[in-house]
């Protein structure tokens with residue numbers, strides 16, 4: 001299905017306004033489904049509370065070399081919002097004095113931020129595990145990015161990359177013309193320096209997002225199929241596949257509405273509600289920081305502009321890791337995307 | 353206005369068949385669920401078989417359900433179309449092989 005290949009923001013779409021998205025999401029009655037709050041009440045999990053802070057996810061900016069149709073960040077080359085070095089320093093200060101064991105860098109294409117490498121080096125000095133959500137094509141987008149695999153290796157960065165399918169047709173239909181071919185090239189470059197190879201200790205995980213209005217099948221079965229196809233077709237190796245459900249936010253929400261799949265998709269998510277997955281939703285041990293230093297329960301809440309609730313400090317400059325674990329997590333109907341079936345998080349399924 | 357025989361909303365109501373015969377309906381759905389669990393065949397392989405059979409039995413509900421199921425389980429377009437061809441080949445083979453019966457009968461009654 002043909003959708004515009006520009007961000008919602010540059011098209012000045014109504015949906016680029018988070019309030020507009022929340023209005024649509026909050027109306028569970030016209031879809032004819034229960035609210036997420038009701039579902040959590042039924043299993044005694046409301047209000048939803050954090051457990052502890054383990055993962056510090058930083059969205060270093062909305063700038064990206066791609067304009068994927070399902071992007072919940074509404075990222076693209078036309079987005080100029082990126083994190084400054086000063087805000088990165090605030091992140092480092094926060095991480096240093098906290099229980100955080102993993103720093104997860106995302107975007108946009110995080111590597112396009114001019115201070116990205118400095119930031120990784122500084123986090124590395126703090127001795128925390130680093131994850132970079134790399135869209136693969138950035139590695140081959142410009143010669144100045146060609147050494148990213150070596151750079152990642154040097155800092156023992158775990159690379160997590162989206163590859164929605166092992167064929168060009170479905171990959172390109174979601175991520176743009178030619179993305180599959182470039183992704184394969186980048187994966188080979190990562191393999192060459194040892195990523196995804198047994199015993200190298202360099203972790204390369206792939207993310208599978210459904211390329212349409214359907215939920216992912218079992219992660220295990222998909223991983224088997226991906227491993228077989230990528231090895232046989234291109235000699236590519238990787239560690240694990242994370243099956244991630246598309247959350248009805250931003251451009252994926254637009255796709256659902258335009259393709260007339262919104263109600264069916266939401267209903268499917270709600271029907272697949274899994275209490276075990278609800279116990280393990282990622283916002284319970286993760287926080288998300290925006291390019292301008294504000295704090296959110298997750299990257300989706302960030303895009304919906306739902307900052308920390310109550311009296312919890314909302315900005316990095318007032319960061320307080322003791323206070324933030326006392327907060328109530330802000331929920332809405334998009335949360336059903338995290339609790340459907342085997343559940344979904346930035347690390348894939350949550351309920352094995 | 354006349355209603356079409358097949359309405360996609362009806363697929364969602366499939367479970368309601370138990371309302372008029374609980375025991376048999378539940379047995380059927382239990383059996384169905386067990387059949388599609390991963391076993392000697394993967395869930396993916398079973399979805400492809402179901403897709404082929406759906407076409408052979410001309411069931412629009414099953415075709416919708418298993419087209420989606422196949423995509424969801426990671427089948428590609430080529431695999432799905434090949435599965436349908438397998439169904440079609442068997443179906444036409446089953447028609448044509450009766451040609452032998454026709455030939456036998458003709459021979460029986462001919463001088």
Ligand code: SF4
Nearest residue numbers: 064066068071108135
């Ligand atoms: S999904 Fe990732 S790669 Fe695609 S536009 Fe969004 S941020 Fe960029």
Ligand code: SF4
Nearest residue numbers: 281283298300335338
């Ligand atoms: S969408 Fe965010 S807030 Fe909602 S359950 Fe998922 S991680 Fe938590």
